[in-house]
Amino acid sequence: MNMISRRRFLTLAGASAALAVNSTILRAQSATPASVIVVGGGFAGATVAKYLRLWGGNSVTVTLVDTNLAHVSCILSNLVLNGSYKLANITFDYTALGQKYGVKFVQGRVEGIGVAGNRRSVTLANGQTLYGDRIVLAPGIDFDPIPGLDPNKIPHAWVAGPQTTLLQQQIAAMPAGGTFVMTIPPAPYRCPPGPYERACLVADYLKRNKPGSKVVVLDANPSIVAEPHTFTTAFTQTYAGLLSYRPGVSIVSVDSNARSVQTNQGLFAANVLNVIPPHRAGRIVANAGLIPPGSRWASVNPLSYESTLMPGVHVIGDSQGTGQPKSGHIANAEAKVCADAILRAFAGEQPDPAPMTNSACYSPITATTASWLTAVFAYDAGSGTMKVVPDSFGEAATPTKDNFEDMFDWARNLFADTFA
Amino acid sequence: MAVLAQPPAGRLLASQCAQCHGTNGQSVGGIDKLAGESTQEIYQELLEMKYTNKTNDIMHRQAKGYNESQLWLISQYYGSLSNVRGSTSTSQGQESTGKTADDDDKKD
Numbered sequence: 001m002n003m004i005s006r007r008r009f010l011t012l013a014g015a016s017a018a019l020a021v022n023s024t025i026l027r028a029q030s031a032t033p034a035s036v037i038v039v040g041g042g043f044a045g046a047t048v049a050k051y052l053r054l055w056g057g058n059s060v061t062v063t064l065v066d067t068n069l070a071h072v073s074c075i076l077s078n079l080v081l082n083g084s085y086k087l088a089n090i091t092f093d094y095t096a097l098g099q100k101y102g103v104k105f106v107q108g109r110v111e112g113i114g115v116a117g118n119r120r121s122v123t124l125a126n127g128q129t130l131y132g133d134r135i136v137l138a139p140g141i142d143f144d145p146i147p148g149l150d151p152n153k154i155p156h157a158w159v160a161g162p163q164t165t166l167l168q169q170q171i172a173a174m175p176a177g178g179t180f181v182m183t184i185p186p187a188p189y190r191c192p193p194g195p196y197e198r199a200c201l202v203a204d205y206l207k208r209n210k211p212g213s214k215v216v217v218l219d220a221n222p223s224i225v226a227e228p229h230t231f232t233t234a235f236t237q238t239y240a241g242l243l244s245y246r247p248g249v250s251i252v253s254v255d256s257n258a259r260s261v262q263t264n265q266g267l268f269a270a271n272v273l274n275v276i277p278p279h280r281a282g283r284i285v286a287n288a289g290l291i292p293p294g295s296r297w298a299s300v301n302p303l304s305y306e307s308t309l310m311p312g313v314h315v316i317g318d319s320q321g322t323g324q325p326k327s328g329h330i331a332n333a334e335a336k337v338c339a340d341a342i343l344r345a346f347a348g349e350q351p352d353p354a355p356m357t358n359s360a361c362y363s364p365i366t367a368t369t370a371s372w373l374t375a376v377f378a379y380d381a382g383s384g385t386m387k388v389v390p391d392s393f394g395e396a397a398t399p400t401k402d403n404f405e406d407m408f409d410w411a412r413n414l415f416a417d418t419f420a
Numbered sequence: 421m422a423v424l425a426q427p428p429a430g431r432l433l434a435s436q437c438a439q440c441h442g443t444n445g446q447s448v449g450g451i452d453k454l455a456g457e458s459t460q461e462i463y464q465e466l467l468e469m470k471y472t473n474k475t476n477d478i479m480h481r482q483a484k485g486y487n488e489s490q491l492w493l494i495s496q497y498y499g500s501l502s503n504v505r506g507s508t509s510t511s512q513g514q515e516s517t518g519k520t521a522d523d524d525d526k527k528d
Contacts, residue, residue, distance in 0.1 A: 340431075360440060377485075392481050393481070396476065414440070417439055
């Protein structure tokens with residue numbers, strides 16, 4: 001306990017020394033904590049809320065806003081499709097963030113953000129307005145519309161939850177000898193290995209449960225986007241004769257009742273059709289004008305994830321446009337850089353000049369084996385961007401049972417570091 | 421009421437290990453805990469992984485992503501946490517408040 005007292009003393013001493021520097025400190029010194037509103041409670045939003053309080057303590061109040069009371073993780077959600085996992089296994093509410101870290105939670109749909117003097121405002125659909133010194137937007141992704149596509153009939157299952165259940169039910173109801181067709185959007189999209197992982201798991205499930213069935217993968221990209229060695233091997237050997245992969249396929253339209261997709265390479269009919277539309281930054285980010293012309297993603301400074309177009313507003317996770325991959329693991333990584341930069345800004349300091357982030361993920365390839373992919377990203381001062389450190393980038397040599405076990409250990413810690 | 425001074429050196433870097441090794445190194449799965457390890461133990465292990473060519477190992481890849489001074493800062497941060505092991509998991513967001521590297525050096 002006396003350790004905490006000493007820390008508080010040092011904290012106050014530090015604050016006094018810096019008093020002349022910044023008016024933010026004057027306000028904080030007068031016992032009003034700084035405030036942050038976080039919009040979106042996925043991996044990015046939950047992590048930034050937690051770490052602002054873990055590191056900032058009572059110097060900052062944090063309000064987390066989400067339309068849902070809990071987040072359903074996309075990570076491991078492909079295991080729901082083959083029946084080995086339940087949605088309940090990957091659903092996380094915000095109770096721990098409130099109880100352990102004092103994060104306030106508000107359920108609501110955000111209509112827009114604005115500027116109110118020195119503060120920022122968040123307006124909810126119920127008319128309520130929240131005010132904060134800074135806003136962090138972490139709304140994930142939005143999808144491009146596709147002519148004829150009704151996601152209530154043709155699930156994307158690329159936002160986990162009811163969509164995952166719908167696709168799982170359609171696959172379970174598929175006749176033996178049927179055809180599963182899925183489409184992969186142009187990069188960048190959420191979770192680079194994710195669609196290929198899904199193709200493998202569905203193929204594995206059909207092989208065991210629906211003899212004679214086929215998987216057709218229609219990829220908008222010119223080649224496999226992530227783990228090319230792993231997935232080329234899986235497609236051409238593990239699932240030879242069962243799975244066919246076509247690169248360079250762009251979608252023209254979808255017939256949601258007939259379950260068919262018209263493409264530049266012809267018409268593909270399916271028993272189960274899984275169309276993952278092209279992605280863009282979340283609606284809130286777009287409506288706030290944070291996306292530069294010609295881009296799909298928010299322009300941010302990678303030192304702080306502060307918008308280059310609206311000061312005091314930060315964008316992290318899948319909506320940000322630093323070029324880092326879009327995934328839960330790296331969203332968590334970005335959130336920590338953002339939290340650190342915000343706390344420094346409240347203390348009148350500059351962000352860490354050399355932030356690092358990393359990506360690591362495991363992909364099940366069969367019901368018992370998995371691969372992995374990893375990379376470390378470093379800030380490059382010359383270009384002002386995050387760049388992969390070359391030697392850090394790599395994929396597993398082969399899918400193994402050990403990797404499959406490690407996958408759950410990785411996920412457990414990632415879930416806990418984010419939501420608990 | 422508190423305003424943070426400069427955050428402890430290595431804290432942000434070290435937090436990038438937490439996705440797999442747990443918040444403040446308190447792993448909840450089968451992956452190694454870092455809290456409770458000494459600075460030297462962690463640093464020597466990281467250097468070994470950085471400089472051996474075992475590319476089919478996720479941590480060997482990760483270790484190659486950082487320079488030696490970054491690896492030292494990470495090791496030092498987790499080494500410093502070993503003295504307060506367990507206290508952070510029940511945090512109300514208080515324990516880390518205003519904690520500095522200097523503070524760590526003077527731990528009781």
